[in-house]
Amino acid sequence: MSVSRVVELEGHIIDSGMMQACFGIVMDLDGAFDVEEFRVGRSKTEESYCRMTVTAEDPVTLQSIVHELHQHGANPADPQDAHLTPASADRVVPEGFYSTTNHPTEVRFEGEWLPVERIEMDCAVVVHPADEGGDRGAERSALNHAPDGEGPWAETKVLNAIEAGDLVVTGETGIRVHPPERPREKRAFGFMQGGVSAERPSESTISQIAEELRRVKADGGKVLVVAGPAVIHTGAREALARLVREGYVDMLSAGNGFAVHDIERDRYGTSLGMDTETLDHPRKGHKHHIYTISEVIRAGGIPEAVAEGLVDSGVMYECVENDVEFVLAGSIRDDGPLPDTITDAIEAQNALRRQAHEADMVMMLSTLLHSVAVGNCLPSTTRVVCVDINPATVTQLLDRGSAQAVGMVTDVGTFVPTLADYVLAEES
Known part of the structure; x- marks a missing residue:
């Protein structure tokens, strides 16, 4: 006997x-479907609506269809409250737990739709019947868009949390x-509009990115830069x-190598042993990054190196001087690493x-692994x-499903200076 769902x-x-x-x-x-009602939006702002009955030969097949x-x-036409199952132990989720997408999500609890806070992909959803006091209450109040009052709320949690x-x-x-x-008006940041092409007019695209960056900052938003060496x-x-110095970067996410070569450039004029201006390889240049790591360790860390005048230029210097939060995530191949590098993977x-949850705009600059890590959040x-x-x-990162994404296949050494010129042009 066939089964169906509206x-x-x-x-x-x-x-x-x-x-x-x-x-x-x-x-x-x-499966099979029967459209019961269909209303077409007839203007740019009017939405469309479709109600259909989905039929399958058995409940298992129907469930797989409804899942997709x-x-x-x-969404089901006859919503019911979400099923809640208590976790039996720390880091143990119940069987059949709902694994999230990265799209805005709501769950129904006691007849009320609750927005899921801190949405990201591949997480579980935890419902709190009411605000708890202490740490839990403080945690909720710290969320970017936490609802007011003391009612129920929902959030995502990674499995180890x-x-x-x-x-x-x-x-x-x-x-x-x-x-x-897909928005009905053309703009730089739009679902399925960014695309990936090395042949797009890059000057025009960078100009639009600069305009969006200025708009985000003017609206009080936060910008996260994810940067590679x-x-x-x-x-x-x-x-x-x-x-960074002019206030257009609020947070930096990078690896040990980025910070090492940035400081190496300050100390020795090289990056991974190569002079970035003459492209020459100075004698013993291949040792410069090791010398740099040793000097920063001796100082006690990057802020301490800046404080004592060991480092007086570059990205990490500007982050310290302008109170820009930076996270350096380590890897198994790191030299050193620097004292500021977080070597515990979960930490x-x-x-x-x-950082990802606080960001309103993210710029991912030539670093696949760190960009994927941040993008998943x-x-x-x-x-x-x-x-x-x-x-x-670029394709791999945009395919993760961002609604507002722009991808550019170009040299980051050209992109960043051009972007800075556009962003700062109106201030000069």
Whole structure:
């Protein structure tokens, strides 16, 4: 005997491709659909609506279809409260727990739809029936968009942060996902509009990115830069330092190597042993980064090295001088590392996650691993700029599903100075 479920789609479901994708999912998974109601939005602001019955031969098949539809924004027409199952122990999630996307999500609790705070992909959702006092209350009040009052609330938690007794959402009942939609007006930051191409007019794109960066800062937003050593190697160091100094960077996420070569450039005029201006390799230049690490360790860390005058230029110098938070996440291949580098992987993840949750705009500059790590923590609504000379890197990062992303396949050594010139032009 066949089974069925009624689902609804709302929004700009036609031009975003959402409706077509949902029809395809049903057919690809051996189901059938019957459109019961369909209203087309007839203006740029008017949304469309589709109500359809999905039918399958058995409950298992229907569940798999509904699961895929749910990820694309189709929600049950008869919502029920989400199923909550207590975690049996720390870091142990119940079987069948709901694994999040990076799209804005709500869960239904006691008849009320609760926005899930700090949304990111591949997490569990934990519901708090009411505000707890102490640390938990303080944690909620620290969230960027925490609701007022003392009512119930929901948040994401990575698996290693689950605590015994946490009420974890299981199954997919009582969950609404709001995937990005294609906007009806053309703009630089728009779902499915950024694209990846080395042939786009880069000057025009950089100008639009600069305009968006200025707008974010004017609105009181925070900008996170995720930078790789190539920023130093290609000569973009001074331009990025200018942006930090002038207040256009609020947070920096990088690895041990970025900081080492930035400070090496200050101390010896080289980056990984190469003079970034003449492209010569000075005698013993290959040892400069090791000397740099030793000198910073001797000073006690990067802030201490700046304080004693050991470091007086560059990105890390400007971060210290202008109170810009930086997170240096270590890896197994690091030399040293610097005292400021976080070598515990979980601690580093948590530090990156805090930055990602605070960011309104993220610029990812020629670093695949750190960009993927930060990108996995971002909601799909955060503006993302990804720049790399390798198109595969840009594609991989944009494919994670950001609603507002721009990808540029170009030399970061050209991009950052040009961006700085555009951003700072109006101030001169």
